[in-house]
Every structure is written in structure tokens, then in C-alpha cells.
Amino acid sequence: MDCIVYPTSGLRGSISLAGDKSLSHRALLLAAMAEGTSKIENFLLAGVTQPMLNAMDQFEVKWELAGKTLVVHGKGMGSWRDAERVIDCGNSATTIRLLAGAMAANHCAGILDGSEGLRRRPMDRIVEPMQKMGINIHSTEGHAPLTLQPTKSRIRGIEYELPVASAQVKTCLILSALTADRPSTFIEPGPSRDHTERMLSGMGAQIMSDVIEGNGTKKFRVQVAPLKRPLKPISMHLPSDISSAAFFIVAGLITPGSEIIINNIGLNPTRAGLLEVLQKMNGIIATENITEQSGETMGDLIVNSSSLQATDVNGDVVVRMIDEFPILGIAAAFAEGETVVTQAEELRYKESDRIAMLCQELSNVGVDVTELNDGFRIRGQRRVRGGDVDAHGDHRLAMAFMVAGLAAENPIRVRGAEVVQESLPEFIPLMRSLGAEIICME
Ligand code: S3P
Secondary structure (H helix, E strand, O other), X not given: OEEEEEOOOOOEEEEEOOEOHHHHXXXXXXXXXXXXXXXXEOOOOOOOOHHHHHHHHHOOOXXXXXXXXXXXXXXXXXXXXXXXXXXXXXXXXXXXXXXXXXXXXXXXXXXXXXXXXXXXXXXXXXXXXXHHOOOEXXXXXXXXXXXXXXXXXXXXXXXXXXXXXXXXXXXXXXXXXXXXXXXXXXXXXXXXXXXXXHHHHHOOOOEEEEEEEEOOEEEEEEEEOOOOOOOOOOEEEOOEOHHHHHHHHHHHHHOOOOEEEEEEEEOOOOOOHHHHHHHHOOOEEEEEXXXXXXXXXXXXXXXXXXXXXXXXXXXXXXXXXXXXXXXXXHHHHOOEEEEEEOOOHHHHHOOOOHHHHHHXXXXXXXXXXXXXXXXXXXXXXXXXXXXXXXXXXXXXXXXXXXXXHHHOOOOEEEEOHHHHHHOOOOHHHHHHHOOOEEEEEO
């Protein structure tokens, strides 16, 4: 599907977005490991979460979805049946990496695979430490398909330092450690999202997080004790996804005459890096009605059009906004001055090589951009010419360039825009409800 987005004068209105993707994955998976019935409200049903739901059928975990309310009937650790058919994880790296850890903890056998795109993503980052824990897991030359067989002996608790900060790897290892023979320690170079630790603590697991400081460096440590009693079921209304809100926030900032209210967004500090960066760029973003539920903070965002200034992005904030670089690139193009992103090489291992593809497509719409090994430089001129771009099968690139079309000098056509279904099926109707003019054709 191609979508053409036309320049618009002012976006106005109040919107509510689907539930957070990371929290939806974790709530479903942990509820399936708990003993008892869990109720998860505002669950995200989209391309990325469907494979995890489908996998539950293979493990014979019962669930029902009514609207956005998901009920999961967990029977406790070790109750999952082996998967008889290959588990198709689609395009979802969260599904494959988290499921691997959960299957290991449940002593459950199966083969995990996915799309061509997923097969390109690195899996050695979970397989190597899992093998150190004595888990019988094998990859196909560092990639999916992954094969898991239960081991006769118990999983070994280990101390392991992750070479890159990754919440997917950390979560996979935390889950594996839940049925290990002794406590485990995992150390990361950056503060990756901590939803798993918060949710598991609320379910009765013993997880401790702290920061180790020394020699001018900071490391982020998680200690996991093996479960002594069954996980308690979850009852939670999930906040809406800040990574989805990011597109509406930047749309409001760059489109003159806009005021947008975005309700009930997750504001966990390990996810909210983009807000800090946009505020540093002079973005007018207010937060209101802050509440907390099950260890997660949420609140409403009020966004007004702003004259953005360039900034540098590096260090800790990179991992706290790891999914937001495509839309940051658009904000930087509409800012004044040079924005420099560094220490963000991980972006090359996402749904696409987000450094290369973002730079290529920004330059296709007339933006002055230079690709760096670990980031990019954008010389923003407060305007973007417009033109044609390709989504490269990456939902966040598709949405970022559709947002750019709202404030460009000429329309922007996004090829392959159907990929927005992966994480935010309501993206186009919600944008239209704010006044955006978008025409799509098959
Ligand atoms: C996620 C972690 C991040 C992020 C992804 C979701 C998660 O990936 O990019 O969209 O839910 O744990 P990495 O762990 O690979 O950084």
C-alpha cells in the first residue's frame, strides 16, 4: 500500500492510543507462567503481538480476548506443553527472544522461527548466555530458527555481562533464571527498559536492580533469585505506548498551529528518553494527570507546535529512546541547526538498518544528512522538500515519514505503508481524526 500525506495547517484534538507493545508482550507471557487467572486491560492486538498469542495455543495455555481485555489462565511454571509445530514469531524479535527464555524456564521444547526480516536479526546474543546456563538451545549460524530441548539437569544460575544494553536479551535471561539452581546476576552497559523487573516483582519474584558506578562508568545490574513460590496472576490496565505516541508528539511539534492531547501514556523513565530530548530541543510538551499502576507511571501529554533547535544525542538516553530514532530524525530535519546522534550503532540491528535507511530516505525528501557508523548528522533547515520514500518493511520508518509529510513543502508518498499494522493499526485513522490529509491506495 502507498500512502500520500499532504501538508496540513494545524493538528487538533485528543486521542487515546493502543496499549504498550513491550508491556503487552510481558503481561501475556508472565501471566502464562503465573498460577491463576490474569486480567490485562488495554492489551495491544497488532502484528507484533499476534505471534505470541498464537504460541500460547501451542503450549496449551488458555486465553480469551474481548475487545482490548485479555484474560489468561496460567497454570504455573512447568505446565506448558511442548510445541509440536514450528512457532512462527512473524517479525517480532521481542516474541522470539522472550519466548526462548520463557520456554527454557518452563522446560518446554520447540522450534522458534519467523519472517525473512526476523531471520536476519542477531540471536547469538541470547543463545550464547543461555548455553552458559546449561540450556539446550541452538541457533542457525547465530540466527533463527532456534531449537530448544529441555535439559535433564537444572538450569545453572550465572553472572553475565551483556555486551550491549538490550531489554530483550535481559528479559530472556531473567526468565531463564527463574527456575535456575542458584541466583543469577546480569549486568548491562546501559539502562534498558525495566518493565520485566517491575512486573515480576509485583508477581512475587525476588528481583533486585541497582547501578554500579566506578572509573567514570555506570553499569546496570539485575539480580534474580530462583522462584520459591508460584508467580501471582496480574491485574493491570496497560498504559498506552510512548513509542507510538512519539509520532503524534513530533507531528504536533512540527505542524504549525497544532495542539494535541495524548491520553494515558506510559512514562517509565527507561522509555521516556525522547521526551527529554525533544524538550531540550525547545519542544513544548506538558505532562498532566500522572498516576501509577503496577509499578508503571503514566500520564497525559499536551503538545503544542514549537520552533525546534538542534541537539546532540548520545550516552544513556540512547537506550531509553532506542525505538524513537526514525521520528527523532524527522524532528531534527524540522529543527534549526545540526543534530548529531552517536553511540547508537544498535539501530543497525532493528526491523531495518535504521541508520542507513533513515539517512537514505531523509536524503530522498531533500534533507541534508550524513551517515555515521554509530549514528547520523542532520543539518536541519526547518523545512523538508517532500517526495517519495520506501518503508523498507519497517513500521517506524513508515510512520516517521508520514509525519514528515504533514509539515513538508510538498506531499510525501510512503511505499509499503501497510507495515504500520505491526505496532499501531489505528495510526492512519487517528492522524485523520486530528485533521491530517492522508490518501492510501493498494
Ligand atoms: C524491546 C526492547 C528493544 C526495543 C524493542 C522492544 C522490549 O529491543 O527496540 O522494540 O520489549 O524488550 P532490544 O532489546 O533489542 O534493544
